[in-house]
Structure formats: C-alpha cells, structure tokens
Amino acid sequence: MSSKETDLIRRVRSGDQEAFAELVTTYRERIHRLVYGLLRDRDEAEDVTQEVFIKAYYRISSYKGQSAFYTWLYRVAVNAATDWRKKWWKRKGLSLSESPTGPEGLADERARPERLAHGRELGQRLDEALGKLPEKYRTILVLREFEGLSYDEIARVLELPKGTVESRLFRARERLKTLMTPYM
Amino acid sequence: MDCSEAKRSLSLLADERLGAEEIGTLEEHLGACADCARFARTVEAVKAYLGELPCPPAPPNLTERVLARLGEPGSRLLAFRPMLRRVAAAAALLLVITGPAALWVEPGQPKTAASPEIRFTADGALDWIMSEIARENAPRIDAEEVK
Numbered sequence: 001m002s003s004k005e006t007d008l009i010r011r012v013r014s015g016d017q018e019a020f021a022e023l024v025t026t027y028r029e030r031i032h033r034l035v036y037g038l039l040r041d042r043d044e045a046e047d048v049t050q051e052v053f054i055k056a057y058y059r060i061s062s063y064k065g066q067s068a069f070y071t072w073l074y075r076v077a078v079n080a081a082t083d084w085r086k087k088w089w090k091r092k093g094l095s096l097s098e099s100p101t102g103p104e105g106l107a108d109e110r111a112r113p114e115r116l117a118h119g120r121e122l123g124q125r126l127d128e129a130l131g132k133l134p135e136k137y138r139t140i141l142v143l144r145e146f147e148g149l150s151y152d153e154i155a156r157v158l159e160l161p162k163g164t165v166e167s168r169l170f171r172a173r174e175r176l177k178t179l180m181t182p183y184m
Numbered sequence: 185m186d187c188s189e190a191k192r193s194l195s196l197l198a199d200e201r202l203g204a205e206e207i208g209t210l211e212e213h214l215g216a217c218a219d220c221a222r223f224a225r226t227v228e229a230v231k232a233y234l235g236e237l238p239c240p241p242a243p244p245n246l247t248e249r250v251l252a253r254l255g256e257p258g259s260r261l262l263a264f265r266p267m268l269r270r271v272a273a274a275a276a277l278l279l280v281i282t283g284p285a286a287l288w289v290e291p292g293q294p295k296t297a298a299s300p301e302i303r304f305t306a307d308g309a310l311d312w313i314m315s316e317i318a319r320e321n322a323p324r325i326d327a328e329e330v331k
Contacts, residue, residue: 057254
C-alpha cells in the first residue's frame with residue numbers, strides 16, 4: 001500500500017470526507033465492476049456500490065492494515081452484495097441456496113444444441129446457470145473468472161485457506177457442469 | 185487417473201495450476217471419457233463467458249453521490265444495520281434466557297443478578313453478542329469447506 005493511501009486512510013479515520021472522496025474515486029470502477037459481476041443488474045450495482053462506500057466510510061476503523069486496502073474493500077463489497085441478494089431472495093420467500101425453479105430447472109428443459117451453436121445462446125444458458133448456483137459458488141467464480149483474482153487474493157478477500165479456495169472453485173464448476181450438461 | 189481426479193485436474197488447469205506431467209495424463213483420460221470432456225468444455229465456456237463479460241462503467245458522479253449520502257441522517261445506521269439486527273436478536277435472546285432466571289427465587293435463597301448461575305448465563309449470552317458483532321465484518325465462511 002502506498003504511503004499516500006495510508007495517509008488518506010488515516011485522514012478518513014479522523015472524519016476527513018475529502019480524503020474519502022479520493023479513495024472512492026480511486027476504487028469506484030473496481031468496486032462497481034465487482035458488484036456488477038456479483039449482481040448482474042446495472043441499477044442494483046449502482047445502489048450497492050454506493051452502499052459499499054458508505055459502509056467502508058463508517059467502518060474504516062475495522063481496517064487494521066494487515067492486508068491491502070482493496071482486499072478489505074472487496075470484502076465489504078462481497079458482503080454487501082450477499083446481503084442484498086439475501087434481502088432479494090427473502091422478499092421472494094426463498095433461501096439463498098434455492099433458485100426460483102430449482103437446480104434441475106435447466107436440465108428439465110429440452111436441449112436445443114442447434115440453437116446453442118450461437119455464442120449468445122450459450123451465454124444466456126451460462127448466465128441462467130450462474131444465477132442458479134448457491135451464493136458462495138457464484139461469488140468465487142466471479143472473483144476468479146470475472147475479476148481475475150489469484151488464489152492468494154481470493155483467500156484474502158474471503159478469508160479462506162487456499163485449499164478451500166481450490167476446492168470451492170472445483171465444486172462451483174462441478175455444479176455448473178451439472179446445470180449445463182444438456183447444452184454442452 | 186479416475187474421473188474425480190481428472191475433474192479436479194481440469195479445475196486446476198483452468199487456474200493455471202497444473203504441472204506439464206499431469207496435463208499429459210489428463211489428456212489421455214479426456215480422450216476416453218465423454219463426461220470429463222463435457223466438464224472441460226463447461227469450464228472453458230464459463231471462463232470465456234465471464235472473462236469477456238462487458239461491464240458498464242461506474243456512474244461518473246458516484247463520488248458526489250456517496251458524499252451526499254454521508255451527510256444524510258441514517259447513513260451511519262445503514263452501515264451498521266445488519267450488525268444492529270443481530271445485536272437486537274441477541275439482546276432479545278438474552279432477555280429470554282436470563283429473564284425467568286432473574287425472577288426465579290428459591291424459598292429461603294433469594295437470587296439477585298449477582299448470583300453465580302445468573303451471571304454465568306448472562307456472561308455466555310454477552311459473549312455471544314460480542315461474537316455476533318465481530319462476525320459482522322468477517323466474510324461468510326462455510327465451516328464444512330475449511331480444511
């Protein structure tokens with residue numbers, strides 16, 4: 001972490017909103033991208049990104065400087081997106097690990113390989129399948145494939161052992177393969 | 185190499201964490217196993233899809249919007265709402281646990297809040313409340329997966 005960033009964080013801790021504005025400007029694209037990747041809704045991503053920074057401002061005293069600031073900010077963002085999805089599912093009367101039609105929903109449909117020859121069709125199926133994954137699997141796939149984080153970075157953001165990052169990614173891909181079997 | 189090993193290897197390969205020697209063994213297996221070949225195609229497809237997924241830019245006035253929200257009443261509450269919800273639930277539980285104990289008086293042995301058994305129950309509940317507060321800033325960890 002640069003000494004400038006350390007200084008900005010110290011100033012934010014003492015309530016300096018100008019210093020915080022600099023941090024927001026530095027990280028807004030990365031955080032918005034991560035939240036968009038997790039929620040896949042433009043409007044919701046904007047709202048949740050704002051929430052992430054508001055939470056970060058008031059909770060900055062919990063950042064101890066043991067990891068990079070962006071790692072801590074990513075964690076706030078992942079938790080905020082998870083909380084938002086929980087609220088969303090709760091409104092619909094579903095649990096976070098459930099999907100509206102259940103994991104078998106896609107597999108029950110008749111496969112149409114000729115239509116899936118088109119990349120957009122396959123993308124749509126993948127998008128639906130990702131939406132049906134339990135939160136922890138979707139999150140880790142987004143961090144790895146969309147954000148391009150390394151195992152070490154994912155381990156720090158999610159505070160998981162590296163071995164768990166590896167096994168969770170494997171399980172996420174296994175689930176995805178089950179959902180995508182009729183189309184692959 | 186069995187299918188379980190092959191799929192684990194494919195997941196590692198997608199993350200560029202598989203050695204050259206293992207890649208050779210994996211290729212042999214893939215040539216003979218349609219299910220693992222399908223797994224490989226799925227892993228590649230999701231990598232390509234998420235890797236190339238377009239993302240709209242953040243709103244240009246995001247910084248201003250965040251700063252404006254910081255000035256709004258209730259913005260601090262927003263930051264701590266999930267934690268407050270947990271603390272409220274814990275406080276309600278504390279009341280349920282300690283309330284009857286505080287009212288229960290054995291004949292000849294009046295109990296007060298300082299009585300050891302009541303203090304023990306209350307201390308345990310308070311510990312739990314404190315752990316809930318600490319948990320708020322922690323990531324959501326699945327204990328089953330922690331090796």
